[in-house]
Structures are given as structure tokens and as C-alpha cells.
Amino acid sequence: MVAATAVELQESSPGIFAVRGSLTFATAKAARESGLSAFNAANSRELQVDCSGITSSDSAGMTVLLDWLAIAKRAGRSMHFASLPEQVQALARISDVHELLEKGV
Secondary structure (H helix, E strand, O other): OOHHHOEEEEEEEOOEEEEEEEEOOOOHHHHHHHHHHHHHHOOOOEEEEEEEEEEEEOHHHHHHHHHHHHHHHHOOOEEEEEOOOHHHHHHHHHOOOHHHHHHOO
């Protein structure tokens, strides 16, 4: 994977995560798997993901965020996104999932 297209998910404190990098078709599979591992290992039932570090995104990246919400919901956890980039918000409005991404689960 080329560094410019890499995506990272790091837990900065219990239940608080930051996603950084390009969240696109090229990184979606790895990002989904990183999320599964990180969220399963987290001890908190309430998860927050800071998305301010997303440098670019496409529909596959937005799908990863929606998938993370579904994973949290199935596990009986809450998840909220903070600082969704405008690019993600625009895709979410077009796809009619903006409210879900804003409110979380």
C-alpha cells in the first residue's frame, strides 16, 4: 500500500479513536478490518471516532463508516462520529444517510 493512500485508526484514550488518511476504495478493506480489530479490543461501550484526519473519501469510504456503525450496534455499543469532512457529508446527503452518520448509533 502506498503511504499517500494509507488510512490509520488509533485509540487516543478509552473509546476515543481518530481516523487519519485517505478513506477510499483503495483503503476500504483495510480500514474496515482495522475498525473491527480496534473496536473489538476497546473496553468502552461508548465509541467516538474523530474523522477530522480523513484527507479524502469516496463512496467506499463512507460505506466503511456505515459498516462501523452497524458493527457497534450489533455489539450493543454506541458510536458517534466527530468532525466528518465535507466530502463525506456531501456523499452522505446524496445517499440519504447524512442523519445516520451525524447521529450515530
